[in-house]
Amino acid sequence: MTAATPVVVDTDVIxxxxxxxxxxxxxxxxxxxxxxxxxxxxxxxxxxxxxxxxWGSARRDLMHRFLARFPDHDTAALWAKIKxxxxxxxxxxxxxxxxxxxxxxxxxxxxxxxxxGDYVAVKSLTVLTAAPVS
Numbered sequence: 001m002t003a004a005t006p007v008v009v010d011t012d013v014i015x016x017x018x019x020x021x022x023x024x025x026x027x028x029x030x031x032x033x034x035x036x037x038x039x040x041x042x043x044x045x046x047x048x049x050x051x052x053x054x055w056g057s058a059r060r061d062l063m064h065r066f067l068a069r070f071p072d073h074d075t076a077a078l079w080a081k082i083k084x085x086x087x088x089x090x091x092x093x094x095x096x097x098x099x100x101x102x103x104x105x106x107x108x109x110x111x112x113x114x115x116x117g118d119y120v121a122v123k124s125l126t127v128l129t130a131a132p133v134s
Contacts, residue, residue: 006035009070011042018066036069043073047080052087078102082122091121101125 009031016024046067050060067073079102086093093101097115101122104111110126111119119127 004034006037007031008037008039009042011045014038014042014046014067018063038067038070040073040076043067043070043076044079047073047077048083051080051084075102075106078105082125085123086121089121093118093121 007030013027015021016027046063050063055063079098082101082105083093083095083098086098097118100113101111101119105122105125110128112128113119114129114131116127116129116131119125
């Protein structure tokens with residue numbers, strides 16, 4: 001017997017499964033017995049959605065337990081918090097810069113950049129630069 005082919009599960013399907021949507025059973029049939037993976041982007045989309053919609057701790061915990069079947073999502077959670085926090089402070093950060101900041105925060109190491117202004121609103125990020133400070 002051959003091993004089942006692994007699949008990457010998209011954000012919408014995760015949402016269907018989590019919410020027990022009417023389409024969930026159709027996707028469960030496709031997923032049964034397969035190794036499951038999810039992209040870092042999908043994890044980040046979910047974390048960001050919880051941040052901007054101000055999910056309560058009980059519902060967040062339920063989602064995190066649901067996501068436990070997928071690879072570690074700590075960096076995705078940091079990305080969502082950074083992106084959401086910067087927006088709330090009126091200092092939006094690009095998706096790419098939020099990923100860069102999340103990587104540095106996750107690793108607990110400084111970020112070296114010439115573009116200091118891109119990261120000024122990111123709490124808990126240490127920035128090193130050779131750029132002139134204005």
